[in-house]
Amino acid sequence: MTTDRFDELLRIKEEVQRGPDPKATERQHAKGKLTARERIGLLVDKGSFTEVEALRRHRAVGFGLEAKRPYTDGVVTGWGTVEGRTVFVYAHDFRIFGGALGEAHAQKIHKLMDMAISAGAPLVSLNDGAGARIQEGVSALAGYGGIFRRNTRASGVIPQISVMLGPCAGGAAYSPALTDFVFAVRDVSQMFITGPDVVQAVTGEQVTQNELGGADVHAGVSGVAHFVYDDEETCLAEVRYLLSLLPSNNRELPPRVRGEDPADRLGDALLDLVPADGNRSYDIRAVIEEVVDDGEFMEVHASWAPNIVCGLARLDGHVVGVVANQPLSMAGALDIRASEKGARFVQFCDAFSIPLVTLVDVPGFLPGVDQEHDGIIRRGAKLLYAYCNATVPRISVVLRKAYGGAYIVMDSRSIGADVALAWPTNEIAVMGAEGAANVVFRREIAAARDPDATRAEKIEEYRRELVHPYYAAERGLVDDVIDPRETRSVLCRTMSMLVTKDVDLPHRKHGNPPQ
Numbered sequence: 295m296t297t298d299r300f301d302e303l304l305r306i307k308e309e310v311q312r313g314p315d316p317k318a319t320e321r322q323h324a325k326g327k328l329t330a331r332e333r334i335g336l337l338v339d340k341g342s343f344t345e346v347e348a349l350r351r352h353r354a355v356g357f358g359l360e361a362k363r364p365y366t367d368g369v370v371t372g373w374g375t376v377e378g379r380t381v382f383v384y385a386h387d388f389r390i391f392g393g394a395l396g397e398a399h400a401q402k403i404h405k406l407m408d409m410a411i412s413a414g415a416p417l418v419s420l421n422d423g424a425g426a427r428i429q430e431g432v433s434a435l436a437g438y439g440g441i442f443r444r445n446t447r448a449s450g451v452i453p454q455i456s457v458m459l460g461p462c463a464g465g466a467a468y469s470p471a472l473t474d475f476v477f478a479v480r481d482v483s484q485m486f487i488t489g490p491d492v493v494q495a496v497t498g499e500q501v502t503q504n505e506l507g508g509a510d511v512h513a514g515v516s517g518v519a520h521f522v523y524d525d526e527e528t529c530l531a532e533v534r535y536l537l538s539l540l541p542s543n544n545r546e547l548p549p550r551v552r553g554e555d556p557a558d559r560l561g562d563a564l565l566d567l568v569p570a571d572g573n574r575s576y577d578i579r580a581v582i583e584e585v586v587d588d589g590e591f592m593e594v595h596a597s598w599a600p601n602i603v604c605g606l607a608r609l610d611g612h613v614v615g616v617v618a619n620q621p622l623s624m625a626g627a628l629d630i631r632a633s634e635k636g637a638r639f640v641q642f643c644d645a646f647s648i649p650l651v652t653l654v655d656v657p658g659f660l661p662g663v664d665q666e667h668d669g670i671i672r673r674g675a676k677l678l679y680a681y682c683n684a685t686v687p688r689i690s691v692v693l694r695k696a697y698g699g700a701y702i703v704m705d706s707r708s709i710g711a712d713v714a715l716a717w718p719t720n721e722i723a724v725m726g727a728e729g730a731a732n733v734v735f736r737r738e739i740a741a742a743r744d745p746d747a748t749r750a751e752k753i754e755e756y757r758r759e760l761v762h763p764y765y766a767a768e769r770g771l772v773d774d775v776i777d778p779r780e781t782r783s784v785l786c787r788t789m790s791m792l793v794t795k796d797v798d799l800p801h802r803k804h805g806n807p808p809q
């Protein structure tokens with residue numbers, strides 16, 4: 295090959311790496327944002343990134359596009375490794391057309407998604423884009439259609455993670471909504487279907503980008519974001535950590551990594567962490583951290599629906615999904631948000647062979663007109679549906695109380711828990727003794743010479759007969775009543791037995807979950 299050809303190649307490659315004019319890079323940095331390549335560098339193992347279609351350019355015409363045909367067309371696509379395992383990644387380059395998606399840009403993403411699905415490796419998108427490229431009209435819209443279709447096809451096949459690193463509008467917000475996890479960074483990420491200008495034009499509401507769709511809005515109010523961090527570096531390090539807990543695809547098991555924590559370690563602290571009085575609150579996260587390997591718990595949706603806690607941890611090296619009621623928030627009652635949060639998490643774990651451990655301390659579903667009118671029947675049913683559908687190993691432990699429908703939903707034996715355990719202090723019943731006595735013995739209490747004494751007697755009778763774990767244990771609805779200090783060792787032992795669980799389901803195209 296001639297030197298000229300080498301020089302040409304070097305010149306083009308250099309132009310690709312440099313990106314558009316340096317002022318655009320300065321503007322990106324001035325906003326406290328990294329460039330697409332800097333981000334990829336933080337995400338994948340050093341030196342492992344292989345780019346595809348770096349030389350791609352659009353062929354669109356009109357609106358001056360002919361004169362502006364930068365390499366990459368505004369998205370960097372390729373694959374690398376995270377802790378040695380292959381991961382596919384695409385990153386919008388906001389410096390080019392504001393990261394907006396045109397036909398060529400979309401086709402690059404389509405190709406990468408197809409590669410990720412056939413290779414059976416996770417896909418991470420680093421989003422910093424203004425949605426459909428306005429100058430390319432319907433070609434841009436069709437490009438998004440192709441991404442949405444592939445997101446949906448890949449759902450439950452490979453893990454898909456979206457990291458929001460800029461103002462993401464329209465399709466750039468919808469594609470992440472179809473993926474498994476959304477990461478956001480404070481003061482950097484915004485997500486909205488239509489930006490503040492359109493909102494003002496249509497509704498008259500004046501709102502900033504952050505107020506409309508900033509990281510904390512989506513992490514705490516809308517529930518769109520699962521994780522939120524203060525800076526891009528921490529965010530991308532946490533994406534790496536999450537990937538280390540996940541299998542590459544739905545045919546693999548999550549990687550087992552045994553640490554130093556002995557599987558038979560006793561949890562003496564549990565006796566103090568959980569007050570025996572069922573009305574006193576405590577932080578369930580402290581209980582989870584006491585039970586799992588090395589106290590490491592990656593909480594999902596920490597700021598949204600805090601009355602249920604969901605997250606990933608390890609037990610004797612096996613990755614598990616933990617779902618637990620949080621007595622610190624609304625006494626741990628289940629409401630619409632908690633049900634939706636739990637359902638999505640259970641569904642994710644089931645799709646990717648992650649066993650479920652459910653820690654139950656639930657007074658019931660939250661009563662209220664708002665909840666009923668907002669559809670707690672159909673939306674609460676999502677959690678029930680997700681558990682009933684899950685074929686991964688499932689262990690539940692009732693810590694203190696489990697009442698009514700909420701007992702059934704929180705992975706009771708009757709809906710398919712493989713092993714159901716209970717602490718000796720717990721109460722499993724249709725309702726608490728006071729409520730039960732008032733309903734069942736109402737007439738007797740009213741007719742009594744001393745109604746208060748009779749009520750107290752009946753409450754005690756109900757409590758003695760029904761409100762203890764042995765009623766459930768005698769009926770096989772609880773497999774064992776355990777010493778709370780042995781929770782970790784029993785869970786580790788049981789998990790080791792269950793990892794080979796195999797279930798055949800009747801043939802169907804797909805279910806029809808409540809919406």
Ligand SMILES: CC(=O)SCCNC(=O)CCNC(=O)[C@H](O)C(C)(C)COP(=O)(O)OP(=O)(O)OC[C@H]1O[C@@H](n2cnc3c(N)ncnc32)[C@H](O)[C@@H]1OP(=O)(O)O
Pocket residue numbers: 391392393394423424425426427428429435438461462463464465466487488489490503
């Ligand atoms: C299916 C769908 O996706 S429909 C949605 C279509 N997208 C939209 O409606 C979003 C329109 N864009 C916006 O609202 C804003 O640009 C935001 C909120 C995304 C970003 O705002 P800012 O951070 O202030 O950036 P700014 O508006 O300066 O845009 C940066 C550059 O991207 C360009 N750009 C922004 N959006 C688009 C777009 N959708 N298509 C093409 N170019 C765009 C801007 O013209 C600007 O170009 P320049 O640097 O050459 O002047």
